Amino acid sequence: MPAVLAHAFAPHSHDSATKTDAALESSRHGLRALVISFAALMATAALQAVIVARSGSVALLGDTLHNLADALTALPLGVAFWLGRRAATRRFTYGYGRAEDLAGIVIVALIAASAALAGYQAVKRLIDPAEVRLLGLVAAAGVVGFAGNELVARYRIRVGRRIGSAALVADGLHARTDGLTSLAVVLSAAGAALGLPLADPIIGLLITIAICLVLKDAARQICHRLMDAVDPALVETAERILAGVPGVENVGAVRLRWIGHALRAEVEIAVRHDATLLQAHAVAVAAEHRLIHELPHLRAATVHADPDGPPGADHHAILSAHR
Template identity: 75%
Template sequence: MTDHRDHEAHGHGHGHGHFGGSRGWFARVAHAVAAHSPLSAHSHDSADKTDAALETSSRGMRVLAVSFAVLMVTAAVQAVIVLASGSVALLGDTLHNVADALTAVPLAIAFSLGRRAATRRFTYGYGRAEDLAGIVIVLLIAASAALAGYEAVTRLLNPQDLRAVAWVAGAAVVGFAGNEWVARYRIKVGREIGSAALVADGLHARTDGFTSLAVLLGAGGAALGFPLADPIVGLLITFAICFVLRDAAREIYHRLMDAVDPALVDQAERILGGVAGVHRVGSVRLRWIGHALHAEVEILVDHDMSVVDAHAVAVEAEHRLIHELPRLRAATVHTDPHGPAGADHHASLSTHRSR
C-alpha cells in the first residue's frame, strides 16, 4: 500500500499544500526541485497554481477596494440630500450604504489572512477566515432587515411629510444604482474565485439597493398625496431582504459544514477513473478552504505493482485532478492494492475506519 503523502514527506512534494507566502519563495523551491527531479514540469504547474491562488486573493482585494469607494461616494451624495430634505427614510438608506461599505473590512482582513503561510498550528492555512467573515456579513444583512422593518413600522405609526421630494427620488436612484453595480461586481468575482463570503457580501449590497428603491417608491407616493406609501413599501422590502438573508445564510452554512456541489465529486471520480493504472476509485472527499478546493482521495492499483509504480500512478492522479477540477489547489492521493481475491488489506483498521 502506497500513500501519496509519503511522496510529499520525502522532499518530492509539488507545493500543493502551501498556499501562503510569496511568489519568490515558491519559485526558489520549485527551481530547486526541478534541478534534480523528473517531475519538474509538474512542479512548475504547481507554481502556476500557487500564483493563481495569490491572484484570486488579489482580485478579491481589488473588488473590496473598488466597491468600498463606490459605496462611500454614493453615501456622500445621499447625505447631502438628507441635509436638504430632512428625509428619515433616506437617512436610513444612507446609513445602510455606509454599513455595506464597512463590510469590506472583515472581508479584507480575511483575504489578507488567507494569504499567510500554513503553520504547525494552522496546518491548512488561514483560508477559513473567509467563512468567519461570511458570518459577520450574514449578521449585517440580518441587522439591515431588522432596521428596515423597524423604520417601516415606525413610519406607519407616525407618518411624516417629505421636503424636496424630487431630490430624495434622485438620491434613491443613485443609491440603487451604486448598490446594484457593487452587488453584480462582488457576486460575479466571488463566484469566479469561489469565495462564498464575497458572494454573500454582494447579496448584502443588493439588499441595500432594494432599500433605496423603497425610498424612491415612498417619495413617489408622497408626491401623489399618499404618505403611507413609504412605510408600506418598506415592509415589502423587508420581506425581500429576508429572502436574500436566507440565501446568504445557506451558502455560508454549506461552507462551514464542508458541503460541495455533488457534481464536483462526480467529476473527480471520472478524472481518477481515467488515469492509467487505476482499477477502481475509492472514497473522494472535497472541501473548501477559503476560495480553494482541497481533495483527499483513494484509488486502487494492482496489488503486485511496485511501490515506485504505484507512486507514479498516484502522482499522475494528483496531476490530473489539479489540472482538470476547477479551483482545486491541493490533493492527497492514497493508493490501496487491488486484489488478490478475498484479501482484506485494512482488517486491523476495520473498527476504526468510517466511509
C-alpha cells in the same frame, strides 16, 4: 524496501510554488475588488444620507443603511483575505483561509443589524406619519443607489467567480439585491407625490423584508461553509476526472472542502494489485496532477492508493476496528 512501499501507497501532496503564487494572486484580486467596491458604496451611501437628512424619507433611510452595511462587509472580508495570504504554521496547518467563514458571520450580523434598524424606523413612521420632502431628490437618490449597487455587484461577482471566493460572490449578489431595494425608494417617492403619505413607511417595511430575505440566504451559505458543504457536482466532477486517469481501476471516497476561496481534496483510488511500486506511485501522482489541474479552484490534493485485489483480500483488516 519498506520506505519505497510507504512512499508508493502513502498519500501524495502537490503543493507547488505555482499553486502558492496562484493563491496569493487570487487574494490580491479579492482585496482590490473589496477596496474599489467599498469606496463606491460609501460614496453612494454618503450621498443618500445627505438627502435623507433633508427629505425625511424612511424608505431612503432603509436603503441607505442597507448600502452602508453592504459597504462595511468589505472590512471583515478584507481582513480575511489578508489573513488568508499568511503561510500555514504548525498550529494552523491548513493556513488561515477559514478566516473567510468567520468574516461571513460578521457579514450576517451586519445585515441583521441593518434590517432591525430599517424596520424600526419604518414602524415608527407608520405610527407617527411625517411629510416626505424633496421627492425629486429622493427618487434621484434611489436611482443613484441602484446604479452604484449594480456596478459593485457585477464587479464583485466577476472577481469572486474568477478566484473562487463564494463569500465575494455572495457579497456581490447582496449588492445586486440592494440595487433592487433602491428602485423601491423611487416607488415610495412616486407614492408620496400622488398623495399617499403611507407609501414611504410601507416601502420601508418592504425593504426591511427584502433585507431579511438576503439575511436568510447569506446565513444559509455561511452555515454550509462552516459545515464543510460543497456542491455535489464538484464531487461528481472529481470522480469523473479520477476515473479517466490511466491505471485507476476504481474510485473510492472523494472528500472536498473549501478553505477560504480554495478547495482541498482527499481521495482514494484503487490500482492493480500486481502493479509494481513505481507503477502504483505513477498512477497516484497522475491522479493528483489531473485533479489539481482540471478541478476548478483546487489548490491541493491528497491521493491514497489501494491495491485492487486479489479477490477476497482485505488490505485494511488492521483498521477494521477503527472504521
